[in-house]
Amino acid sequence: MSADLALRLDLADLYAAYGACLDGGRLDDWPSFFTEDCRYRLVPRENHDRGLPLSTMDLRSRGALLDRVYGVKSTLFHAPYYQRHIIGPARVTGRDGDAIHSEANYLVIRTKRDAPSEVFNTGRYIDRVVRTAEGLRFTEKICVFDSELIPNSIIYPI
Amino acid sequence: MTAIQTPPNRSKPPPNWDGSGTSRIPAWVYTDPDTYARELERIFYGPHWSYVGLEVEIPDAGSFKRTSIGERSVIMVRNRQGAISVLENRCAHRAMRFCQERSGKVKSFVCPYHQWNYNFDGQLLGVPFQRGVKGQGGMPEDFSLSDRSLTKLRTAIRGGVVFASFDPDVAPLEDYIGPQVLRYFDRTFDGRKLVLQGYSRQRIPGNWKLMMENIKDPYHPGLLHTWFVTFGLWRADNRSQLVMDAKGRHACMISTRNTVVDEEVAAVATSYRANMQLNDMRMLDIVHEPWWGDPTVCMTTIFPSVVLQQQVNSLSTRQIIPLGPGEFDFVWTHFGFEDDTPEMTDRRMRQANLFGPAGFVSADDGEVIEFSQQGFTQDKDFATLCELGGVGVGDADHMVTETLIRGMYRYWREVMDL
Ligand SMILES: [Fe+2]
Numbered sequence: 295m296s297a298d299l300a301l302r303l304d305l306a307d308l309y310a311a312y313g314a315c316l317d318g319g320r321l322d323d324w325p326s327f328f329t330e331d332c333r334y335r336l337v338p339r340e341n342h343d344r345g346l347p348l349s350t351m352d353l354r355s356r357g358a359l360l361d362r363v364y365g366v367k368s369t370l371f372h373a374p375y376y377q378r379h380i381i382g383p384a385r386v387t388g389r390d391g392d393a394i395h396s397e398a399n400y401l402v403i404r405t406k407r408d409a410p411s412e413v414f415n416t417g418r419y420i421d422r423v424v425r426t427a428e429g430l431r432f433t434e435k436i437c438v439f440d441s442e443l444i445p446n447s448i449i450y451p452i
Numbered sequence: 453m454t455a456i457q458t459p460p461n462r463s464k465p466p467p468n469w470d471g472s473g474t475s476r477i478p479a480w481v482y483t484d485p486d487t488y489a490r491e492l493e494r495i496f497y498g499p500h501w502s503y504v505g506l507e508v509e510i511p512d513a514g515s516f517k518r519t520s521i522g523e524r525s526v527i528m529v530r531n532r533q534g535a536i537s538v539l540e541n542r543c544a545h546r547a548m549r550f551c552q553e554r555s556g557k558v559k560s561f562v563c564p565y566h567q568w569n570y571n572f573d574g575q576l577l578g579v580p581f582q583r584g585v586k587g588q589g590g591m592p593e594d595f596s597l598s599d600r601s602l603t604k605l606r607t608a609i610r611g612g613v614v615f616a617s618f619d620p621d622v623a624p625l626e627d628y629i630g631p632q633v634l635r636y637f638d639r640t641f642d643g644r645k646l647v648l649q650g651y652s653r654q655r656i657p658g659n660w661k662l663m664m665e666n667i668k669d670p671y672h673p674g675l676l677h678t679w680f681v682t683f684g685l686w687r688a689d690n691r692s693q694l695v696m697d698a699k700g701r702h703a704c705m706i707s708t709r710n711t712v713v714d715e716e717v718a719a720v721a722t723s724y725r726a727n728m729q730l731n732d733m734r735m736l737d738i739v740h741e742p743w744w745g746d747p748t749v750c751m752t753t754i755f756p757s758v759v760l761q762q763q764v765n766s767l768s769t770r771q772i773i774p775l776g777p778g779e780f781d782f783v784w785t786h787f788g789f790e791d792d793t794p795e796m797t798d799r800r801m802r803q804a805n806l807f808g809p810a811g812f813v814s815a816d817d818g819e820v821i822e823f824s825q826q827g828f829t830q831d832k833d834f835a836t837l838c839e840l841g842g843v844g845v846g847d848a849d850h851m852v853t854e855t856l857i858r859g860m861y862r863y864w865r866e867v868m869d870l
Binding site for chain 2: 336338340341344346347348349350351352353354355356357358360361365368369370371372373442443444445446447448449
């Protein structure tokens with residue numbers, strides 16, 4: 295099997311596992327998809343396109359991701375909801391050193407307890423992925439979302 | 453054959469608010485469509501100043517930003533002399549909202565439907581086929597371009613912040629805000645050039661006044677926003693001040709973090725739960741800026757349309773755009789100053805994690821507003837109890853009072869005549 299094909303399969307597994315983790319509500323496992331010095335950003339498309347630095351979430355280490363998980367679980371009052379991630383095929387867009395640049399479209403459907411399911415957030419992941427002893431991990435994940443008008447609040451990671 | 457009936461002047465009499473107080477607010481204030489229509493007329497389109505944006509958002513001649521005052525779409529644009537106009541986004545021909553981009557730069561405004569063409573001051577420059585084609589058709593003799601300008605709003609700018617009003621008789625902005633609150637407005641917007649850092653937008657299913665109340669309510673931060681308390685940013689005994697304008701419609705909540713807690717936060721951030729500290733302490737890397745003076749937090753409400761936020765190093769304007777009695781858009785514009793170092797910009801962006809639609813101490817405000825609205829909707833005979841600190845209205849030097857909310861409704865009852 296060619297190295298390229300193997301990489302594509304590994305990326306497909308990575309995105310599938312990532313979505314399954316969030317959809318399953320396994321928040322505690324979410325930081326383990328990232329390297330120690332990672333960066334996670336959730337950014338409205340208008341800010342991204344105009345080069346404006348403001349993010350909806352901007353976490354700059356795995357520690358900051360753990361802090362987000364703690365905040366969601368222990369301090370941030372919110373109505374509970376399910377997430378369902380539909381993630382499109384990953385596209386390798388480049389490499390630098392050992393890192394792979396990869397992009398994928400995503401659609402997140404939110405289902406609140408007493409309401410029908412609704413399109414919640416949609417956009418694309420712009421990622422930087424590295425191989426580690428544990429497999430592929432994100433060193434950077436930027437979720438650039440088209441759905442700029444957020445239906446009230448975003449609590450869980452995308 | 454049925455006779456066509458003339459509709460009555462007023463659809464029905466307004467609901468009744470018993471007594472003259474404002475400490476028990478009836479549910480219909482948040483849900484009644486007629487009351488909401490009256491708010492649009494008397495408040496948003498009446499003699500009040502509404503926030504439109506920051507000057508820095510439209511740097512050049514022809515730069516524009518589209519937004520709304522109440523439910524009317526408006527455009528803020530810079531003309532060739534550098535002055536700012538606020539124009540209604542509605543073609544004077546057939547009412548089209550001709551501007552659909554949120555921002556950009558144009559040579560003039562052209563309504564695509566029939567190519568009516570306006571300058572940056574809203575004047576109609578020309579219409580196709582005004583004199584007809586080969587002597588046929590065309591506009592009537594008495595048609596005059598000058599009769600068909602875009603609605604041009606009164607505009608006022610202070611410290612780089614742009615306000616507008618549909619009412620030509622609105623008081624000067626400085627008188628409108630009043631000296632008590634203007635002092636704190638000027639503390640942030642003192643003429644330094646601002647830098648735009650980006651936007652967040654939320655649609656919150658609640659009455660627009662609930663957001664004003666939220667930022668006039670110092671009772672809740674230490675209770676709802678557990679994150680604040682856990683990491684030592686909030687204590688009920690923080691030195692604080694509540695300030696209102698003479699009419700009670702605008703307010704500031706000013707507080708100074710206890711320096712003892714400051715040091716604890718800097719060291720280990722364990723002030724409230726012995727084993728709790730952030731894994732990444734940089735989110736609380738707070739650096740005092742000289743212009744703050746003593747206070748570390750100042751939250752200002754300028755009735756009816758904007759909240760001005762200074763929460764340590766994080767700065768934003770939060771615009772309220774009502775969309776009916778049960779819904780509003782909440783638009784955050786984060787900014788810094790031209791002389792910020794890259795480190796300060798970074799710091800403002802990290803602290804922005806506390807605010808906005810996903811913020812550690814803001815996402816929950818949107819949630820509680822949604823659920824309050826649900827409660828108002830389920831029983832029109834309900835009235836709130838807003839009596840912390842009594843039933844009166846006045847400034848305070850502590851946080852254990854709902855006086856600012858009572859102040860806003862005192863003014864609301866007056867202007868609404870309800
Ligand atoms: Fe709050």
